[in-house]
Structures are given as C-alpha cells and as structure tokens.
Amino acid sequence: MTKRILGILLTLCLVLPTLALAADNSNLNAPGTFPIAKEKETFTVMVPQGGTYDVNDCFINQDYEEKTNIHVDFITVPSDTWKEKVSVTIAGGDYPDVIAGMDTFNIVPTDEAMYAAQGVLFPLNDLIDEYMPNFKALMDADPSIKKLIAQDDGNIYSLPLIAECFHCNYSQKMYINSQWLENLSLEIPTTLDEYYAVLKAFKEQDANGNGDPNDEIPLITSKAGWHVALDGFLMNAFTYCDADTYLAIENGDLVYTATTEAYREGLRFLNKLYTEGLLSPESFTNDDQTNTKINVSGGDYTLFGSFPAAYQMYIGDTELWRDYEIMAPFVREDGTASTPNYSLTRNVIRGNFAVTSSAKHPEMILQWLDYFYSEEGKMYRKGREGIEWEKPAEGETDFNGNPAKYKNLQTPEDDPFYGNVDFSQNIPYLDSKEHRESAVIASTNFREDPTNWQEIQLFEATKNYVKVAPSNIESLPNLTVSEDKTMDYSRIKTEIHDYQQEALVQFITGAMSLDNDWDAYVRQLQAIGLDEYMALSNESYHTFLNR
Ligand SMILES: [Ca+2]
Numbered sequence: 001m002t003k004r005i006l007g008i009l010l011t012l013c014l015v016l017p018t019l020a021l022a023a024d025n026s027n028l029n030a031p032g033t034f035p036i037a038k039e040k041e042t043f044t045v046m047v048p049q050g051g052t053y054d055v056n057d058c059f060i061n062q063d064y065e066e067k068t069n070i071h072v073d074f075i076t077v078p079s080d081t082w083k084e085k086v087s088v089t090i091a092g093g094d095y096p097d098v099i100a101g102m103d104t105f106n107i108v109p110t111d112e113a114m115y116a117a118q119g120v121l122f123p124l125n126d127l128i129d130e131y132m133p134n135f136k137a138l139m140d141a142d143p144s145i146k147k148l149i150a151q152d153d154g155n156i157y158s159l160p161l162i163a164e165c166f167h168c169n170y171s172q173k174m175y176i177n178s179q180w181l182e183n184l185s186l187e188i189p190t191t192l193d194e195y196y197a198v199l200k201a202f203k204e205q206d207a208n209g210n211g212d213p214n215d216e217i218p219l220i221t222s223k224a225g226w227h228v229a230l231d232g233f234l235m236n237a238f239t240y241c242d243a244d245t246y247l248a249i250e251n252g253d254l255v256y257t258a259t260t261e262a263y264r265e266g267l268r269f270l271n272k273l274y275t276e277g278l279l280s281p282e283s284f285t286n287d288d289q290t291n292t293k294i295n296v297s298g299g300d301y302t303l304f305g306s307f308p309a310a311y312q313m314y315i316g317d318t319e320l321w322r323d324y325e326i327m328a329p330f331v332r333e334d335g336t337a338s339t340p341n342y343s344l345t346r347n348v349i350r351g352n353f354a355v356t357s358s359a360k361h362p363e364m365i366l367q368w369l370d371y372f373y374s375e376e377g378k379m380y381r382k383g384r385e386g387i388e389w390e391k392p393a394e395g396e397t398d399f400n401g402n403p404a405k406y407k408n409l410q411t412p413e414d415d416p417f418y419g420n421v422d423f424s425q426n427i428p429y430l431d432s433k434e435h436r437e438s439a440v441i442a443s444t445n446f447r448e449d450p451t452n453w454q455e456i457q458l459f460e461a462t463k464n465y466v467k468v469a470p471s472n473i474e475s476l477p478n479l480t481v482s483e484d485k486t487m488d489y490s491r492i493k494t495e496i497h498d499y500q501q502e503a504l505v506q507f508i509t510g511a512m513s514l515d516n517d518w519d520a521y522v523r524q525l526q527a528i529g530l531d532e533y534m535a536l537s538n539e540s541y542h543t544f545l546n547r
C-alpha cells in the first residue's frame, strides 16, 4: 500500500467520526430547557406492542409533545415477533430513528456489537456528554453504569433503563412463621443452631395451635421460583453462596463455590433436616400454587413454618401474610454472615434504547430522552397530579419515616387514559431507590398497611441483608463472552448447572452419599468442563473490571 493511499485512509478514519458528530443543533434550545425544539420536529421509534393500548395515544406521548415541540411516531410490533422483526428491519436497511424496548437486543452485547460493526449503531459517548446532562451525572456518580452498558472498547451504543429495586438486589431471603414462634414462646432465630431448635419445636409441638401436633410442616420450598433454593439463604450459614450462579469473588477472581468443603458441610445439614422430617420431601415436587393450596387449607391455621423466597409466598389472597417475618442472614460461629448482592445484574437494563444511523438529529433524540433520567422526569412519567398521583397530606411519611414526596393513585377506569398513561418501560427512565422510598406508606410496620405490606416488609428486612452483602462494585455482573465463544460458554454453563442441581437434590435426600459420592460429584463437574467454564467466566469478569 502506498503512502498516499494510507494517508487518504487515515484522513477518512479521522474525518468520518467527526462528520457523524457534526450535529446540527441550531433548532434546539440548550439541554435541560423546554421546549427542546424551536421549530416542530419528528422522529420514529420502533417498539414492541405490550397489551392492547396504542402507545401513540398514551397521555405522556401527547403531553410530552407539547412540552418538547417534538412529535414521536411509534411503530409497534407484536411482542412475540419482536426479536425477529428487529433483525429483518435492520437487514432491510430501512430502519427507524430509534429501536426501543426492554429486550431491544435481548440484552446481548454481541448483537449490539454486530450492529455497530455494520454501521447501524454508532458511538453515543460524545453526544451523551453534550446533550444528556442528567444521564451523564448518573454515570459520573456511579462508574458501574458505564461498565454495564459500554462495549469492551468503551463505546456506548445504546441507553439503559435504570431501575433500582432495593429488596430485589438482596433477595435470597428466608421466612419464618412468627405466629408459631409466639405460640411456642420462641424468639426469631439468628443462628443456624437456633433455627434448627425452632424447626424441631415446630415438628414436635402443636405450633399452629389447632390441637393437632402433627400437621405442621417445619420447612418447605417449591421446585422452582425466585430464590426458593434450599442451599441459598441456609448455605450462607456455612459459606458465601449465591445459589443462582455458585460464583463468588475472591481477591479479584471468580471462584466456584459448590465444590468446597464448606458447601459439603452445608449439604450435610440439609440432609439432616430431610432425614429428621423437618424438611418436606414435597419441596422437590410441588410448585408454588400447590404449596399455596396446602398452606391455606387450614383456614386460620397456617401449615408452613419456614420457607426460602425472594418475597412472601403461599398465602394466596388470605390475611395469612401477617403470620410471617423475614429472618436476617444467620451469624456464623466466627461472627461473620453473608448474602449475595444482585445490583449489577438488576439495576441497569442495557440495550433499552438504540438510536440508529437513520436518525438525522440524534442529538435531539438524546435530549428528548435525557429528562427521563432525572427524578423530576420520573415523577412526570407517573402521569397527572390528582389522577395518577397527589401531593402527600401534612404528616404523611415515606418508607424511611421522612415526609413523603408523593402518594400513588389509581387511574379511574372511566378515564380516557386508563391503562395507557405512560410509554411503559420500553422508553427508559431512572427509577432510583430514593424515588421509590419517598412514596407515602401508612406505617413502617407492615402489618399496619394492608395495601403496601409486601413492599414495607421487604424494605425493612432488606436492611439486615445489606449489612452483610458485598458492595455493588464487589458484586457479580452478568458475564458475557465474545461471540465466537458464546455457544460453548452457554452450553457448559447449562450442563454444569443442570448436573449440580440434580446432585443437590440427591445429596439432600440421601440418594447420593456426602461421604461416598462427593468425589465422583466433583469429578463429574470437571468432566463437564468446570475448569473451562471458570476460565471463560474469569476472562469475562476481568474484561468487565477493565472496561
Ligand atoms: Ca408439630
């Protein structure tokens, strides 16, 4: 290649990105001011259709058009054909200005990278700096956001939904029947030994007080559900355990936790509960609906003493929720305790809003979106004062006992915007912890607020979990590998998970012996590819840290 051609290529490389960024903002007012456009502007957004309402007619779309002087044409696609439609539309070359939706790229960074390589998407970093003051402030305040949405080269090609669900981030919880504890004059257990003694008392005595000492089921779970694993909360009495992944971070590296001696000791305990009739064998066969039918079958007398879950289950639409409390993570003999933190996998939904190269005014679109990354913008998205929300009355307090900022209301069924107030989560926003916690509740005692009891109980209990969980930046992100390794990685991951879960049940029920079959269990995991799985996981994790 001659020097001259090289020179032209170099010039092109330098000039092209500059051209792409030479934004024409002459029709825009300064970021952060309304209206956004001086003369009326329009852009198009392809979104999945959820429910029966047309997003074009929603209240926020009409109101925000007046506020911004920007009209948005939503092109809706049936949800069940969404992913296919995105591929086909992009391949056809005639794509809309924006592709938006909770699963725009099915949250797969490799798809996003592919579209970027094809020129469908382009780096938004500089435009974010200039036109998105709210979103930029969020990224500055929390560096993990950029790590979670950027490609490995640091380029940002799409914008996320940011929704902090405090209790969801620490959701490997365990419930105990506090009515039974009261009936038997027992305290809420704080250690595994105390818990074991409570389960024994539940079994041996008439804990529910219906005259039958034998109808109590001390501990039960369901075969599937959100954090219903028996080796989740309880295993943390022995060793750190995230029963979703069995991964832990130790000295900056990921380690696999389901083959350690401490994990084996935890399984011995679960096997003991099973052998002694404290853990129901139906835990491995019942789904949550079956369990609910059983637990409410005694009328006022519950039948379940304890169950692991992310939120209170097995009570149907009865008042039995009053009978259960959430235990704090158990303190081990050495004084330590642990629980996973899921913040990095839950707070930021990446790939939610992608501006394509069809957009003539990407800077305007980003400015349009930026308002929703502010607390004021989130209040705006709630809808109309007096219909969807109202100012709190004097003395009304929030989850933290502070003066509340708003009270949620229900849109009346005869309202023209009933069921169609907001864009839905297909258009991103910020739902911060502070915002959620500033809503009116009747009491911080969950039993005194029959409307918000579940949220209040979870919020209060989660405080005990945060204390012993890793910090956000020390917690586990979603692990993704490069496109050529994706198939292998997900296959090994699935095979390891399936075998481990099968062995877990067998160790608990005694079908496999923790003395005689343990070594074969570890060998089988290695035969499936545990070492390769961990190597790829660590590679992905280190890439995340360095992003
Ligand atoms: Ca009993």
Ligand SMILES: [Ca+2]
Binding pocket: 205, 206, 207, 208, 209, 210, 211, 212, 213, 214, 215, 216
């Ligand atoms: Ca009884």
